[in-house]
Amino acid sequence: MSQQGCDIGLIGLGTMGRNFVLNLADHGFSVAVYNRTAEKTKDFMENEVGPRPIQPGYDLPEFIGLLRRPRAIILLVAAGEPVDAVLRELLPLLTPGDLIIDGGNSHFTDTNRRGRFLAGRQLDFMGLGISGGEAGARHGPSLMPGGSREGYDRVLPMLEAAAAQVKGEPCVTYLGPRSAGHYVKMVHNGIEYGLMELIVETYDLFKRGLGLTPAELAPIYDRWNREELNSFLVEITAKIFTRQDDRTGRPLIDLILDKAKQKGTGMWTSWDAMDLQVGTPTIDAAVVMREMSGFKEERQIASLVLAGPSPAFTGDREGAIDRMKNALYASMIATYAQGLALLRKASATYGYGLDLEAVARIWRGGCIIRAALLEDIRTAFKNKADLPNLLLDPRLGQEFLSRAADLREVVQMAAALGLPAPGLMATLSYFDAYRSAELPANLIQAQRDFFGAHTYERLDAPGAFHTEWEEE
Numbered sequence: 001m002s003q004q005g006c007d008i009g010l011i012g013l014g015t016m017g018r019n020f021v022l023n024l025a026d027h028g029f030s031v032a033v034y035n036r037t038a039e040k041t042k043d044f045m046e047n048e049v050g051p052r053p054i055q056p057g058y059d060l061p062e063f064i065g066l067l068r069r070p071r072a073i074i075l076l077v078a079a080g081e082p083v084d085a086v087l088r089e090l091l092p093l094l095t096p097g098d099l100i101i102d103g104g105n106s107h108f109t110d111t112n113r114r115g116r117f118l119a120g121r122q123l124d125f126m127g128l129g130i131s132g133g134e135a136g137a138r139h140g141p142s143l144m145p146g147g148s149r150e151g152y153d154r155v156l157p158m159l160e161a162a163a164a165q166v167k168g169e170p171c172v173t174y175l176g177p178r179s180a181g182h183y184v185k186m187v188h189n190g191i192e193y194g195l196m197e198l199i200v201e202t203y204d205l206f207k208r209g210l211g212l213t214p215a216e217l218a219p220i221y222d223r224w225n226r227e228e229l230n231s232f233l234v235e236i237t238a239k240i241f242t243r244q245d246d247r248t249g250r251p252l253i254d255l256i257l258d259k260a261k262q263k264g265t266g267m268w269t270s271w272d273a274m275d276l277q278v279g280t281p282t283i284d285a286a287v288v289m290r291e292m293s294g295f296k297e298e299r300q301i302a303s304l305v306l307a308g309p310s311p312a313f314t315g316d317r318e319g320a321i322d323r324m325k326n327a328l329y330a331s332m333i334a335t336y337a338q339g340l341a342l343l344r345k346a347s348a349t350y351g352y353g354l355d356l357e358a359v360a361r362i363w364r365g366g367c368i369i370r371a372a373l374l375e376d377i378r379t380a381f382k383n384k385a386d387l388p389n390l391l392l393d394p395r396l397g398q399e400f401l402s403r404a405a406d407l408r409e410v411v412q413m414a415a416a417l418g419l420p421a422p423g424l425m426a427t428l429s430y431f432d433a434y435r436s437a438e439l440p441a442n443l444i445q446a447q448r449d450f451f452g453a454h455t456y457e458r459l460d461a462p463g464a465f466h467t468e469w470e471e472e
């Protein structure tokens, strides 16, 4: 430990916190740690730290005393009230120029509020999105920092060292002021929800449609992961299908209750997309399906009374598997397209000044949505920084177009078999709406004007018009 004190402090020794501390220390940075329950700190120090440069603080004043000044402190506590509670306790112990970094999945409006409050006390604040789960925190996450630029410059060497590296580039960059980092992390999670939903829809079509077993599914997703679908989520899907349950010897996936939980970040993405009036239908469908999965008991009753077609697929199986791969890849492109279009609008509305090429670059490694596709997405924004939608990139647009017929077939197959595939269906409609020079919204305008005199615009003349639709 240097005479001047630890390089950085970390509060919150949950799984993410402990792993991130070990990651920082393994890169040669000295870290002071504090946890509300001293037992946890003690256990961490005794069982995990070893000879690493990590110092415990068993109360906050002791912890603060361990830090080099101006101090830098990362919070890894549950999002919401716990962050405010820690800030309240910390505040009297801090001095102007100290930097607080919130590394949790905080809502971006909370981050804006906290940043304003702390700036009023001459304290620097950063919202830092951290993605990659436990393994990422330990061996290299994708880091999405926003907020104080001076603060960022101060901790840059630590963040760059701890982050995942792809082709010699660290998966971290300064994203923008205020809540830019937490906003980008929120949209990352929205895309995560969308991709997970698309994958599980292919699983359902394979399982209930084609009657494939986990043992038969594993090699399919494994092969996909070695082709253009190469991505963390497809990779873990293949691995999940190979796992046997210790207790029964059966495939573990068949024993897991089909009720999906959520902590809210996907829903926040959909909410804000609605607020900013940017459509993210694949993400919305993913949120809705997690909610519908929760109605297990109602679904069980409904399954007895609401009949549908037989889900058994009788056509060409090999062809169906290939079509599914193409449908999934096209839909993945469109999901990133929706998320990035939302980021573009948010950047303009909230003044984040986001560089979407940089966002794609730092998502290539460490995070849950890392995928080979992100290399092409990065190139798309490199070629045209203000690209309004990834589908308008010549290369990605072509990748989608060459698979659109297969996506259409898979959607038709799902509808014919009575299997829910709202992610794939919404994606196809998003594509069809986006490529429609004309939509039927003229009739919506007429209806609005009919019942509420809301006026409409005309194709052949400027201005707002109203019609008395019902002749007296």
Ligand code: 6PG
Pocket (backbone or CB within 6 Å): 105, 130, 131, 132, 133, 189, 192, 261, 262, 263, 264, 265, 266, 367, 368
């Ligand atoms: C990540 C993840 C992570 C998230 C979990 C669970 O990037 O490492 O997004 O931040 O908390 O994936 O999210 P849900 O509980 O909402 O599914």
